[in-house]
Amino acid sequence: MKKLIYILLLLCLYSCSSNTKYESFNAMFASKPYSKVKTIPAFPELNKLINYPKRFLISNNSVVICSRDEDTLVLVEDRNTKSITKIITTGQGPKDIIDISNICSENGLLYIMGFYERKMLVYDEINKNIEEDTSIRNTLLKYICSTEFKYDSDNFICSMVENDDRFLLKNQDTVVTFGKIAPFDDYTSVDIGWILQSAFDINKKQKRVFWCSGIGDVYGIYDYSDIYNIKTINESILKFPIRSIEDKRASTDETMFATYNITSNDDYVFMLFSGKTFKDINLANQDAIYDSKYIFVFDWDGNPIKYIYTDHDIHSICFDNKDNKLYGIELNNEYEYSICEIPLE
Numbered sequence: 001m002k003k004l005i006y007i008l009l010l011l012c013l014y015s016c017s018s019n020t021k022y023e024s025f026n027a028m029f030a031s032k033p034y035s036k037v038k039t040i041p042a043f044p045e046l047n048k049l050i051n052y053p054k055r056f057l058i059s060n061n062s063v064v065i066c067s068r069d070e071d072t073l074v075l076v077e078d079r080n081t082k083s084i085t086k087i088i089t090t091g092q093g094p095k096d097i098i099d100i101s102n103i104c105s106e107n108g109l110l111y112i113m114g115f116y117e118r119k120m121l122v123y124d125e126i127n128k129n130i131e132e133d134t135s136i137r138n139t140l141l142k143y144i145c146s147t148e149f150k151y152d153s154d155n156f157i158c159s160m161v162e163n164d165d166r167f168l169l170k171n172q173d174t175v176v177t178f179g180k181i182a183p184f185d186d187y188t189s190v191d192i193g194w195i196l197q198s199a200f201d202i203n204k205k206q207k208r209v210f211w212c213s214g215i216g217d218v219y220g221i222y223d224y225s226d227i228y229n230i231k232t233i234n235e236s237i238l239k240f241p242i243r244s245i246e247d248k249r250a251s252t253d254e255t256m257f258a259t260y261n262i263t264s265n266d267d268y269v270f271m272l273f274s275g276k277t278f279k280d281i282n283l284a285n286q287d288a289i290y291d292s293k294y295i296f297v298f299d300w301d302g303n304p305i306k307y308i309y310t311d312h313d314i315h316s317i318c319f320d321n322k323d324n325k326l327y328g329i330e331l332n333n334e335y336e337y338s339i340c341e342i343p344l345e
Helices: 002-018 025-029 134-142 189-196 286-290
Strands: 034-037 053-058 062-067 072-078 084-089 100-106 109-114 119-124 129-132 145-152 155-160 167-170 175-178 199-203 208-212 217-223 231-239 262-264 268-273 292-299 304-320 325-331 337-342
Touching: 025 231, 025 292, 025 304, 053 100, 053 304, 053 325, 062 100, 062 109, 072 100, 100 145, 109 145, 119 134, 134 167, 145 199, 199 262, 208 262, 262 304, 268 304, 286 304, 304 337
Parallel strands: 034 304
Antiparallel strands: 053 062, 062 072, 072 084, 100 109, 109 119, 119 129, 145 155, 155 167, 167 175, 199 208, 208 217, 217 231, 262 268, 268 292, 292 304, 304 325, 325 337
16 A cells, blocks of 8 residues: 555656646746857848848748838749749739738748738749639638648648637638637636737648747647647646736736747747847837747747757748758848858757
8 A cells, every 4th residue: 555655656746747837938948958059141142132021931942031022022032043033012913912921831832821811822933823822712701810820731720819719720621620728817718819829830740730829928739630639739828928907908018029930840849039028119110029039949749948049139930841950030230131040059
């Protein structure tokens, strides 16, 4: 009997130690290994054309920059020929977009979402032509999707607001939703979705979604290997964002930003962590609130591994699976950006 009690006690201690609760992302990584790195200039032929970058993507064949330029919204560099193509301009035509919300790549295709128009344009990297994917329009109109989306083969995955579930997966056969966070402290699941506004990436090999909140210290992982039984692997509310007393969906000056940009490979997730608050916002360049020197690295179970500290503020990051390198868009002075490699060792 004593032996059984001893074993149970050991199991309890092991369980407690393996589920350590952290109070914030900063606390989670405070004792983890870290590396201070100097960024390395990359893709110099694109740098002189970068103007107010918004999104950044590297696929097998292309380097893609989305900007806020009054004329050109997307620049694509062919990695083989180094030729640069302007593929989308600002406008309301069938192949224009007013403001690009996000981009992703899959099987030689670039998917570009216009959030306000609920439009998805598809650029063929080989044939160099662009068309609208009208099959996704009804989904974008029916559900209040946020700006984040990914493709895994014919699976379209996006985050949502104004829904108890926080993610949607659509393919040719079905639409499923998942990722509900249970209500707490008078916040409904819908309130929580509006407040957190997550960034996410997917692991196409393991069939997992890893998301982090835009504000506050919250993250989670879901397994979609069986789309009819999507499982929660990890869901951690380390610190819920500070809210206004008058309006619980509104932020205060003390509300902290986490991330709007994560990227990954088959083994790790890289989160560009802000740590700034609303009172730090520069109205002349509001997106700079997410610029940071800190990149937090998780594994695909949600465990903190290490963090990277760069010598420049980084605006956006992207992992290149072809060369197995991490790249970023760094801030050189107040409004000058360039592409860089971020050493991993």
